Amino acid sequence: MHSRVRLGRKLTNRSFPAIQGFPNVKLLSGYVIPISLKAFADTIGKSVMFIITIVAARQLNPDPFAILALAMATGWLLGVATDCGLSMHLARETARDRVRPSTSLRAGSRKLLFEVIALRTGLAFVAATLVVFATPRLVPGHWRIQFIVIVLAQLAGAVIDTVAHYFRGLQRSEIEAAIHTAQRVVTLIWALIVLWLWRRLDYLGVAMLVPAVGAMLIAILVAARISTNDRAPDNTPALTPSIFFSDVFPLGAATLISALYFRIDVYFIQEWHGFQPVGGYNAAFRLIEALRLLPAAVMAVTFPLLVRATDTQHVRKIGAALTAIGAALAIVCAAGGSWIVPAVYGDGYAYAAPAFSILALALPLFFLNYALTHQVIGWDGQRAYLVIVTVALAANIAANVAFIPSQGITGAAVATVLTEIIVTIGCLAFFYLRAEPSRRAAVMNERVELS
Numbered sequence: 001m002h003s004r005v006r007l008g009r010k011l012t013n014r015s016f017p018a019i020q021g022f023p024n025v026k027l028l029s030g031y032v033i034p035i036s037l038k039a040f041a042d043t044i045g046k047s048v049m050f051i052i053t054i055v056a057a058r059q060l061n062p063d064p065f066a067i068l069a070l071a072m073a074t075g076w077l078l079g080v081a082t083d084c085g086l087s088m089h090l091a092r093e094t095a096r097d098r099v100r101p102s103t104s105l106r107a108g109s110r111k112l113l114f115e116v117i118a119l120r121t122g123l124a125f126v127a128a129t130l131v132v133f134a135t136p137r138l139v140p141g142h143w144r145i146q147f148i149v150i151v152l153a154q155l156a157g158a159v160i161d162t163v164a165h166y167f168r169g170l171q172r173s174e175i176e177a178a179i180h181t182a183q184r185v186v187t188l189i190w191a192l193i194v195l196w197l198w199r200r201l202d203y204l205g206v207a208m209l210v211p212a213v214g215a216m217l218i219a220i221l222v223a224a225r226i227s228t229n230d231r232a233p234d235n236t237p238a239l240t241p242s243i244f245f246s247d248v249f250p251l252g253a254a255t256l257i258s259a260l261y262f263r264i265d266v267y268f269i270q271e272w273h274g275f276q277p278v279g280g281y282n283a284a285f286r287l288i289e290a291l292r293l294l295p296a297a298v299m300a301v302t303f304p305l306l307v308r309a310t311d312t313q314h315v316r317k318i319g320a321a322l323t324a325i326g327a328a329l330a331i332v333c334a335a336g337g338s339w340i341v342p343a344v345y346g347d348g349y350a351y352a353a354p355a356f357s358i359l360a361l362a363l364p365l366f367f368l369n370y371a372l373t374h375q376v377i378g379w380d381g382q383r384a385y386l387v388i389v390t391v392a393l394a395a396n397i398a399a400n401v402a403f404i405p406s407q408g409i410t411g412a413a414v415a416t417v418l419t420e421i422i423v424t425i426g427c428l429a430f431f432y433l434r435a436e437p438s439r440r441a442a443v444m445n446e447r448v449e450l451s
Helices: 002-015 029-059 062-083 086-097 107-138 141-169 173-197 201-228 241-263 265-273 275-291 293-307 313-345 347-360 363-378 382-407 409-450
Strands: none
Touching (some): 029 062, 029 173, 029 201, 029 313, 062 107, 062 265, 062 275, 086 141, 086 241, 086 293, 086 363, 107 201, 141 201, 173 201, 173 293, 241 382, 241 409, 265 275, 275 293, 275 313, 275 347, 275 363, 275 409, 313 347, 347 409, 363 382
8 A cells, every 4th residue: 555655656746746846947948059059950951942942943944843842752751761760769769878877878879870870771772772663653754864863862861860860869969960051051052053054953953962972971970980989888779670660660650651641742732733733832831841940950959858758847848839939930921921922932833822821820730749749759659659640641631632622732731730730639648648647646646645
């Protein structure tokens, strides 16, 4: 009986620190510099792709611009698919190594790092091979080479992102920021030269591919150098098949499904309305994506904190702050969509303004779900996350099928908003169910004391 009382008190203290009188610290005060560095790097990265998209929309004809959009979406989806959850697993286990007394900071995840890099690059190579054979079925013959090169650039960027998760787990965001910024700046310079002098999609693809491959090699070398500087014993569990299929693969499947409900709409648009509306919707989505760099930077830096959290105090604070910022941006973008889109891309893309305004309504949910999903993953909720995003994907497909044939790209935007609502509800349900054992223990504790 007394052991149950002590258990109830222990769980209650872990679950309700504010009630027990724990100090209410300023959560992000110690993360200002890392978040600023990550935000700066992400701002550069998003700005580069944003500028390239704008210039390409103005310099290229509608057909090559649509091929660019389709290739980037395909490459991004393949990058997520070949990740298989390895990136988040690497970041999570590396962050946990920071609090394991039996291992050093760097050596603790050295073996895992090498295993993840080897598997990650191998899967990217398999995807690249499949793209070569599948491209004739996806695009017209005269766009095949351009499509393949751009997809390869996206795959190389996906490998870079996996290595970057190692730096995030170590809370060495300055390394990730430096590599990411250098790659994007070089890509921007080359892309602008190509678009200004030649206006050719194949040259643009090469300008995107070469810096990505170079940055990938540099990131791998830097990560390997950091991991081998410390010769302490390595006690991190190997990436065995059992660990992969129980912990990593469900996370990878969930990440892929979430990527699908983000970008699968372009394939529905292309199927029912042709290539040109794909370019317009991609242009609108790029504007929204540029605004998401803030929550991405915050979560990249604070993810180790959420991994080690024992309650929802941190995620509540981060989520509330991000939601407020997202709501403010949503008001501005939804109200000003009719002039923002033409001002950025030109009058030829004014038809995408309604879709942009609708997508803007999802910004508070986008920002909040960054925090919620990272906390779910940090608490080993990969299976719950898989269920959440699977339901969201099913709802997204149903909404796309219902709205896109008649509403076009505005229907795709509506489907995206509805999908984010489902993700929010699913994550909140996970937190409620996870807290139930603590609540039951607290109730049992009170009943024992009363008796």
